[in-house]
Amino acid sequence: MVQKATREEMNEQFIEDQFFEKGNGVLKLKQIVITVLAWIGFFIPFFLVLFPILFMRERVIIFEAFQTVLRMFRILSVFFIILACVIIIIFVWMTYRNNRRYTEVLGKKVTYDEEKVAIRKAAINQFATERFGDRVSRETQRFTSIPEEKNLDTRTIADIYEEKGVPLQ
Known part of the structure; x- marks a missing residue:
């Protein structure tokens, strides 16, 4: 059964914007001031033309x-x-x-360093075979469901490279 995530869980996972995060007051103030000044700059020419026409008809x-x-x-x-x-x-x-x-x-x-690339390819192939089965079965499957414990952490690949002595820069 598929679990449905709440809006809060989805926001925590996918939406990242420093403007909407807590704190960052200087960033918020700067962006708001720039936005307000841009809108003022956009409307000033229209105001300068329309103000005399609409409010000073007897003198214009x-x-x-x-x-x-x-x-x-x-x-x-x-x-x-x-x-x-x-x-x-x-x-x-x-x-x-x-x-x-x-x-x-x-x-x-x-x-790029071809030796490092070869080591990284071998490390990833070995890891994928251990974790998800042999390459042929992985490539021929049309649908698969990975258990939660087999999901990759954000640092998994970088850690594998570091173990093999070819860290990411």
């Missing part, structure tokens, strides 16, 4: 307010076009740089 010529709106949108559109071009240039440059680094550095030199 509506046509002039629309000209102000059009001028503001032209300035913002130019700003956003320039910003989009800069972002595209940066993305293309970073992609080129990353691809060049990949071909020049990672493609030409071995970035």
